Amino acid sequence: xxxxxxxxxxxxxxxxxxxxxxxxxxxxxxxxxxxxxxxxxxxxxxxxxxxxxxxxxxxxxxxxxxxxxxxxxxxxxxxxxxxxxxxxxxxxxxxxxxxxxxxxxxxxxxxxxxxxxxxxxxxxxxxxxxxxxxxxxxxxxxxxxxxxxxxxxxxxxxxxxxxxxxxxxxxxxxxxxxxxxxxxxxxxxxxxxxxxxxxxxxxxxxxxxxxxxxxxxxxxxxxxxxxxxxxxxxxxxxxxxxxxxxxxxxxxxxxxxxxxxxxxxxxxxxxxxxxxxxxxxxxxxxxxxxxxxxxxxxxxxxxxxxxxxxxxxxxxxxxxxxxxxxxxxxxxxxxxxxxxxxxxxxxxxxxxxxxxxxxxxxxxxxxxxxxxxxxxxxxxxxxxxxxxxxxxxxxxxxxxxxxx
Amino acid sequence: xxxxxxxxxxxxxxxxxxxxxxxxxxxxxxxxxxxxxxxxxxxxxxxxxxxxxxxxxxxxxxxxxxxxxxxxxxxxxxxxxxxxxxxxxxxxxxxxxxxxxxxxxxxxxxxxxxxxxxxxxxxxxxxxxxxxxxxxxxxxxxxxxxxxxxxxxxxxxxxxxxxxxxxxxxxxxxxxxxxxxxxxxxxxxxxxxxxxxxxxxxxxxxxxxxxxxxxxxxxxxxxxxxxxxxxxxxxxxxxxxxxxxxxxxxxxxxxxxxxxxxxxxxxxxxxxxxxxxxxxxxxxxxxxxxxxxxxxxxxxxxxxxxxxxxxxxxxxxxxxxxxxxxxxxxxxxxxxxxxxxxxxxxxxxxxxxxxxxxxxxxxxxxxxxxxxxxxxxxxxxxxxxxxxxxxxxxxxxxxxxxxx
Numbered sequence: 001x002x003x004x005x006x007x008x009x010x011x012x013x014x015x016x017x018x019x020x021x022x023x024x025x026x027x028x029x030x031x032x033x034x035x036x037x038x039x040x041x042x043x044x045x046x047x048x049x050x051x052x053x054x055x056x057x058x059x060x061x062x063x064x065x066x067x068x069x070x071x072x073x074x075x076x077x078x079x080x081x082x083x084x085x086x087x088x089x090x091x092x093x094x095x096x097x098x099x100x101x102x103x104x105x106x107x108x109x110x111x112x113x114x115x116x117x118x119x120x121x122x123x124x125x126x127x128x129x130x131x132x133x134x135x136x137x138x139x140x141x142x143x144x145x146x147x148x149x150x151x152x153x154x155x156x157x158x159x160x161x162x163x164x165x166x167x168x169x170x171x172x173x174x175x176x177x178x179x180x181x182x183x184x185x186x187x188x189x190x191x192x193x194x195x196x197x198x199x200x201x202x203x204x205x206x207x208x209x210x211x212x213x214x215x216x217x218x219x220x221x222x223x224x225x226x227x228x229x230x231x232x233x234x235x236x237x238x239x240x241x242x243x244x245x246x247x248x249x250x251x252x253x254x255x256x257x258x259x260x261x262x263x264x265x266x267x268x269x270x271x272x273x274x275x276x277x278x279x280x281x282x283x284x285x286x287x288x289x290x291x292x293x294x295x296x297x298x299x300x301x302x303x304x305x306x307x308x309x310x311x312x313x314x315x316x317x318x319x320x321x322x323x324x325x326x327x328x329x330x331x332x333x334x335x336x337x338x339x340x341x342x343x344x345x346x347x348x349x350x351x352x353x354x355x356x357x358x359x360x361x362x363x364x365x366x367x368x369x370x371x372x373x374x375x376x377x378x379x380x381x382x383x384x385x386x387x388x389x390x391x392x393x394x395x396x397x398x399x400x401x402x403x404x
Numbered sequence: 405x406x407x408x409x410x411x412x413x414x415x416x417x418x419x420x421x422x423x424x425x426x427x428x429x430x431x432x433x434x435x436x437x438x439x440x441x442x443x444x445x446x447x448x449x450x451x452x453x454x455x456x457x458x459x460x461x462x463x464x465x466x467x468x469x470x471x472x473x474x475x476x477x478x479x480x481x482x483x484x485x486x487x488x489x490x491x492x493x494x495x496x497x498x499x500x501x502x503x504x505x506x507x508x509x510x511x512x513x514x515x516x517x518x519x520x521x522x523x524x525x526x527x528x529x530x531x532x533x534x535x536x537x538x539x540x541x542x543x544x545x546x547x548x549x550x551x552x553x554x555x556x557x558x559x560x561x562x563x564x565x566x567x568x569x570x571x572x573x574x575x576x577x578x579x580x581x582x583x584x585x586x587x588x589x590x591x592x593x594x595x596x597x598x599x600x601x602x603x604x605x606x607x608x609x610x611x612x613x614x615x616x617x618x619x620x621x622x623x624x625x626x627x628x629x630x631x632x633x634x635x636x637x638x639x640x641x642x643x644x645x646x647x648x649x650x651x652x653x654x655x656x657x658x659x660x661x662x663x664x665x666x667x668x669x670x671x672x673x674x675x676x677x678x679x680x681x682x683x684x685x686x687x688x689x690x691x692x693x694x695x696x697x698x699x700x701x702x703x704x705x706x707x708x709x710x711x712x713x714x715x716x717x718x719x720x721x722x723x724x725x726x727x728x729x730x731x732x733x734x735x736x737x738x739x740x741x742x743x744x745x746x747x748x749x750x751x752x753x754x755x756x757x758x759x760x761x762x763x764x765x766x767x768x769x770x771x772x773x774x775x776x777x778x779x780x781x782x783x784x785x786x787x788x789x790x791x792x793x794x795x796x797x798x799x800x801x802x803x804x805x806x807x808x
Contacts, residue, residue, distance in 0.1 A: 040528035042620050043739055047447045056621045058741070059753055076753070077729065081635045082624075096729045098752035119535035121543070124444040131523035131538040132531035132556075136755075139525070152536075216446050217460045220486075231485045325481065325500045335447055337462070348502035349463055349480070351540075 011054060011258070012086045017165050018051040019071060019088045025159045026067040033112035034153055036063040037133055046118055046128025048157055050258065050334060055082045060099040060136075063089075066110060074102045100140040107146050115146060116153035122351035125339025126157035158340040161333060163361040168333065169385060169394075171259035172363055175215075176383055176395045178254050179261040182206050187402060192244055192269055196224040196237035207254055215253030215260040215336040222252035227376045244271040247281065247376030248404075253336060260336045262365050263395075264381030267402040277401055283319070284372040285401045288380050291315035291368040292397065295328055295343070296384055299358055299366075299391035305341040306354035312368040313345070321370040327354075329365045332383055338363075362386045363394070415458060415662070416490045421569050422455040423475060423492045429563045430471040437516035438557055440467040441537055450522055450532025452561055454662065454738060459486045464503040464540075467493075470514060478506045504544040511550050519550060520557035526755035529743025530561035562744040565737060567765040572737065573789060573798075575663035576767055579619075580787055580799045582658050583665040586610050591806055596648055596673055600628040600641035611658055619657030619664040619740040626656035631780045648675040651685065651780030652808075657740060664740045666769050667799075668785030671806040681805055687723070688776040689805045692784050695719035695772040696801065699732055699747070700788055703762055703770075703795035709733075710758035712747045716772040725774040731758075733769040736787055742767075766790045767798070 026034060038046050039060040052063050059076030070090065073083040077094040084092050093102045107115075119134065120126035141147040164172070182203060189202055203222050207214055214221035224237040227246035231238070242248060246269050253261040266285070268277045276282070295312040312328040327344025330337050341356025343364060358364075362385070369379030380398050384391040430438060442450050443464040456467050463480030474494065477487040481498040488496050497506045511519075523538065524530035545551040568576070586607060593606055607626050611618055618625035628641040631650035635642070646652055650673050657665040670689070672681040680686070699716040713732040721727050731748025734741050745760025747768060762768075766789070773783030784802050788795040 040741055040743075042741065043451045043528040043743065044448050044532060055623060078636070095753075100752065117535075119539070121536045121540040123536075124447040124534070127534040127536035128448060129535045130528070130531040131521075131533045131535045132525045132527075134535040134538075135523070136525045219459060232482070236486075337444055337446065339444075339447065348504065349499075 012088065014165070014167055015052060015054050015086055016088045017167065018160060019065065021163070021165065022052065022065050022156070022160050023067070023069055023071075025156050026065060029156055029159075030067070031114045031116045031151065031153075031156060032067050033110060033114065034065045034116045034156060036118055037061075037129060037137055038063075039133065047125045047335065047339070048118060048128055048160070051160060052088065053083065054086060055079075062099075062103055062106075064106060064110075066112065070110065072106055074099065074106065103140060104144065107141075107144070112146075113149060114151050115149045116151050116156055118153050118157065120152055120154035120157075122353050123154055123158060123339045125161055125335065126152070126154040158356065159359075161338060162331060162340045163359060164333060164363055164385070165361075168259060169361075169363065171257045172261065172332065172383070173394055175254050175256040175259050175261035176263065178210065178212070178256055179252060179263050180395055182254070183250070183252070183263070183265055186250070187265075187267065187404075190242065190248065190267070190404065192242050192404075194242050195239045196226050196230065196242075197239055199224050199242075200237035203252065210254075212254045212256050215255050215262055222250050225249040225377050228371075228374055230376070232371075232377050242269060244269050245375065247372060247378060249377045249379055251379070251381065258334055260332060260334070260338075262332055262336050262381060262383060264367055264369075264379045265398055265402070266378055266380060267404055268375075269404050277403065278375070280372050281375050281378070282401070284321075284370055284375075284378040287316060287319040287321065288368055288370060288378055289397075289399055292366050292380060292382055295366050295368070296382075296391045296393070299364070299384065299386060301360050301386060301388065302357050304354070305343045305356050305358070306346060308343045308358070309345055309354065312343075312366070316368055316370055324369050328368055332363045332365050358386050360386055360388055364391075416492065418569070418571055419456065419458050419490055420492045421571065422564060423469065425567070425569070426456065426469050426560070426564050427471070427473055427475075429560050430469060433560055433563075434471075435518045435520045435555065435557075435560060436471050437514060437518065438469045438520045438560060440522055441465075441533060441541055442467075443537065451529045451739065451743070452522060452532055452564075455564060456492065457487065458490060459483075466503075466507055466510075468510060468514075470516065474514065476510055478503065478510065507544060508548065511545075511548070516550075517553060518555050519553045520555050520560055522557050522561065524556055524558035524561075526757050527558055527562060527743045529565055529739065530556070530558040562760065563763075565742060566735060566744045567763060568737060568767055568789070569765075572663060573765075573767065575661045576665065576736065576787070577798055579658050579660040579663050579665035580667065582614065582616070582660055583656060583667050584799055586658070587654070587656070587667070587669055590654070591669075591671065591808075594646065594652065594671070594808065596646050596808075598646050599643045600630055600634065600646075601643055603628050603646075604641035607656065614658075616658045616660050619659055619666055626654050629653040629781050632775075632778055634780070636775075636781050646673060648673050649779065651776060651782060653781045653783055655783065655785065662738055664736060664738070664742075666736055666740050666785060666787060668771055668773075668783045669802055669806070670782055670784060671808055672779075673808050681807065682779075684776050685779050685782070686805070688725075688774055688779075688782040691720060691723040691725065692772055692774060692782055693801075693803055696770050696784060696786055699770050699772070700786075700795045700797070703768070703788065703790060705764050705790060705792065706761050708758070709745045709747045709760055709762070710750060712762070713749055713758065716747075716770070717749070720772055720774055728773050732772055736767045736769050762790050764790055764792055768795075
């Protein structure tokens with residue numbers, strides 16, 4: 001977890017909101033008890049922890065929420081003060097030497113018929129329980145009926161992360177607004193003759209000046225891809241030089257107040273004598289814009305992610321371009337790739353995630369792309385929120401190719 | 405993982421050093437193959453990844469090192485460029501839709517008799533494999549003999565993290581030197597009448613001005629504890645006001661070039677008419693200094709962590725103070741609590757970690773403490789490196805109580 005932007009005193013209002021929301025989801029899904037079991041989270045914490053606690057936990061700790069509304073934290077005595085301050089837990093139980101006695105006491109008292117744990121083959125954000133901690137838990141519970149009552153918390157966590165509260169959507173909108181402002185500064189700055197690295201460094205300096213961090217690891221955020229000969233993907237900017245006739249493609253976002261944006265934009269550098277982009281570039285741009293709009297039109301509550309993906313994919317391939325080898329979109333929130341369902345095809349590496357319905361309050365990226373031979377990568381990415389009436393763009397989408 | 409300080413272009417020299425070291429440890433421990441299996445590490449990555457890769461991995465990825473020296477990365481096509489650039493892998497295999505075919509191909513080709521995976525009940529830093537990924541791996545290998553060949557990589561990772569290279573020790577020394585400089589500025593700054601929070605904010609501003617981050621989450625780094633009535637532990641500074649007759653205790657460190665320091669210091673604020681600290685404060689200080697020196701004298705290669713802990717604990721209790729309810733020390737490195745063995749007692753929550761021998765190149769904290777009734781917490785923490793001849797202080801230890 002990135003704690004560099006955590007202020008002294010975490011954001012307890014949002015934590016109380018999400019803990020309350022979790023109890024509602026337990027009631028909706030009929031799960032008796034949700035157990036988040038962690039230790040030494042500075043080494044790599046459970047991604048759900050910022051929603052329900054907001055700090056690192058050092059010793060073995062349990063965060064227990066139940067369908068009937070109990071909110072119990074079991075923590076080492078040095079850590080417990082943070083749980084008390086949060087106001088999110090009605091009971092904070094501390095220990096000095098051994099974690100298992102208070103855990104057993106609580107489970108016996110509550111006697112849950114299902115115990116949801118944070119493991120998932122599909123979703124990294126619902127898979128925060130390490131295998132060693134799982135083994136340790138099995139050991140602690142070996143003479144009890146409880147180990148036989150484990151279920152995956154995947155659905156619960158997907159709903160909790162996916163259904164953004166108003167506070168969460170406002171924070172994402174703020175991050176998007178900042179991203180647009182930084183993009184505008186960058187578009188004004190870029191010129192023929194600059195390297196991708198130089199442009200990336202300009203953007204990093206702007207992000208740092210605002211006291212923010214990038215949405216994903218800074219080495220590849222922004223991605224800056226100029227022309228047809230630069231490697232596309234998650235690697236960072238190279239020493240490739242921007243030249244007339246290049247598409248200049250960006251993938252970039254910021255994390256602001258713990259929430260992320262994720263936006264792609266594309267520019268074209270006119271060659272001497274050109275007053276507009278050449279036909280293949282124009283056609284590629286129009287195709288991507290059309291694919292995005294078609295996907296967004298299809299995004300209604302209840303529609304499956306793979307159906308949205310198929311719509312965007314079909315626009316690209318029907319126009320004669322090869323299929324893009326990634327998903328049309330993903331959840332966006334506290335993480336840039338925020339887990340839960342994906343707007344993607346049923347490929348092995350996506351597991352079951354393309355089969356999830358869209359829900360009100362979900363925030364997704366929409367990011368089909370294609371390659372324009374001889375010019376470069378044409379990718380645009382917009383962020384949208386799902387409402388009862390369908391998807392709504394968060395910020396102004398790119399509908400005109402920027403010319404320099 | 406905190407990527408905020410990752411420069412563009414990770415530190416490939418250190419990664420190549422550690423990958424080479426890992427192959428030596430495979431030979432030493434007789435394990436055929438080490439498999440680090442990850443996905444979407446921005447959601448909470450395997451803590452070993454910065455040592456052997458240095459970036460986030462998005463799609464399912466495998467980093468395979470073998471006793472016979474093979475170094476193979478299997479990655480999504482968008483991620484692979486980073487693995488190539490690192491120069492740490494002799495073979496980078498890419499895929500688009502499905503991860504399991506190349507994984508199976510490599511395992512069949514190498515036919516390892518043991519496959520070490522990153523799970524551990526004892527050590528969070530060797531427990532980076534999530535339970536869902538473990539289940540997924542079992543599924544991929546279900547018709548092969550390989551799932552029956554899994555072993556824990558705990559020992560391997562403990563040795564890899566624990567045995568610092570010269571580069572790593574130099575980085576820790578740099579972080580410690582910075583910490584001492586920031587402590588000196590803080591000691592000059594603090595005065596009666598300031599709150600703990602005010603002092604914490606001063607230190608945060610100094611850390612930020614250097615472009616660094618704190619060793620652990622900033623909300624509780626520094627810990628600032630003034631007088632007898634403030635909560636001790638991992639919570640952050642409070643609005644308690646520094647007063648004459650208070651012990652002012654700090655626990656603080658910085659992360660610099662990805663490596664950490666962890667140092668505690670203590671001051672006493674003289675009351676009107678006092679020219680020295682009162683006898684109970686002096687006695688408490690002398691006892692802690694004596695406990696640290698006794699522990700450091702006992703720290704030789706081959707000695708078990710619990711034996712070191714017993715020495716320090718005995719000095720404290722023999723002087724009539726209650727036993728401190730934590731371990732005498734822990735590994736220090738890329739993480740502040742760097743995993744592996746602990747200088748601690750055999751309490752349940754420490755698992756098997758007190759039973760590990762000290763080795764040359766290990767870096768530990770030494771941090772016994774006690775409470776001086778009426779005055780506050782008396783804790784000092786030093787960092788030491790183990791050499792053939794024994795433990796050596798990294799930086800000047802505190803042997804005089806600072807008076808203000």
